[in-house]
Amino acid sequence: MSGIGDEDERGEVGRAGRAGRAGRAEDSGHAEGALGAEDSGQPARAGRPGDDGRAEDAGHAEGALGAKDSGQPTGAGQPGDDGRAGDMGDTGDRGGPAGGVGNPGGRGGGAGRDERLAEELRALGRALDRPGRGETMVERVLAQIVAEGGAAPVAEPAGPGERTRRALRRVRHGLRARWRALVASLCGLLTVLALTPPVRAAVFEWFDFGGVEVRYDPSPAPSGARTPGCGEHQVSLARAAREAGFRPVVPTALGEPDAVAVTREPSGRFLVTLCWREGGRTVRLDEFPAPLDPGYTKLVPGMPERLDLGGGTALWFARPHRLELWMRDASGGDSWKRTVRPAGPTLLWTDEQELTLRLEGVGSKARATTIAKSVPAPTPVPGSSAGVERPSAD
């Protein structure tokens, strides 16, 4: 079986076997007892029912190895706990001799005692655990990263394949910018979560889409989502174009809007909103240049569906969700203002002139898609698009 049973070890084997029987044999150490006994000429023990089976399970390799090195087959074999056989081998192969010297024939084989001690220590470690603190810790750590403004960590160049200093600086710069945006949104996010204490919303995923940030938020979807209209300060399409500095597009499927509004955004940018009344409800299309970041955050209870519009991708948010409007200080820095409102099903897409369009108030995905597809391709010539009167900027 193994290399045990050298002449000078036989006495030890016998003693260990006895020790094992006295101390632990009843508990769990059958396998090794069997191993030791067999090699040391004690067939009586080897014949004990169950011994052989246990030996197979516990993994002869480790037991044998431990036994060989330590000369204490009993100890090496002690682990009745199958799962621990590997660990046993680890400690057994060195632990044996010392234990033997310290306590010859004492309270059981050295390695067996080691294993018991190891198991006690593991239990001690587990006793230190306090369950259910993971999520709290996540929040605490993220909050600290936000508060102390840790820049995104950058891999330091290692060894021969290191990048040039310039490339590194470029990477650092890019990451720092990305991180700043992230930190900013996290700040707001944590505040929002604090506002809804009963639900600890774990945020699993987010992404940017044309200046709209989408976050997963498993909080219950808001009820009573009513699409807000264009408000009282309505303007003509032409005036909207002049004020906003870009030409709002009008989906032909919806026709001329009933109302148009321009909202001044931070950083001297503008949001144009077109509204239609449909049977007492409002269909609303927000348009803004995509680089405007981050204009909105959508807190969604489920991942949006990606739709192919032919010219690009759109996101379909079928379920009501919370929409967060970010108002950022003109310096792009520290001061934030935001409002949250419930939003109904929404289609989000970007057009070819890099406008982000956000259609809210159309409950049918098919119809929303049709509307999105009916947005005329951008053209520098006013009035050429599908019969919709388009204002000329300036």
Place this chain on the structure above:
Amino acid sequence: MIARVRAGEAEAYAELVRAFTGVALRAAAALGAGPDTEDVVQQSFFKAYCALGRFRDGSSFKPWLLSIVANETRNTVRSAARHRSAVGREAALTEPEPLIPASADPAVAAMERERRAALLAALDHLGEDHRRVVTYRYLLELDEAETAEALGWPRGTVKSRLNRALRKLERLLPEEGRLPEGGGGR
């Protein structure tokens, strides 16, 4: 994962934190952070985040994190006497939470608690290296390779110190009370 964090995905880091909070808390508690355990772990995750640039690709995150936790714990408890750490851990063990299943015989539970207190006391009498290797290998249940990585020692050193530490522990401990599972046998 690490690459995703470096790419600025804070959520990827949140996943890491979520995954390793348990072992980090256990490590800080075992290393004697006492009532500061959670603060130590939070600080460690923050430092790990900031130091992620120094993380070697391809190595394992857990040992690396735990070495930071160990450092942080040391910094936190440095001023206090070693005794305090033992007190802190014992306090942790006697918190009202059900560390020992309620179904257990109270006498057995009391014995187990006593045994654990004795183990802790014995651990505290070990030298720094021995205490650390026992803590990493058993209390934190790292495997040998992870232990070696966390401690920055060769594996052979881990093995030999571990064994010497176990010998010492045995000598330091009172005559073993039998484990409750075994106590009823036969």
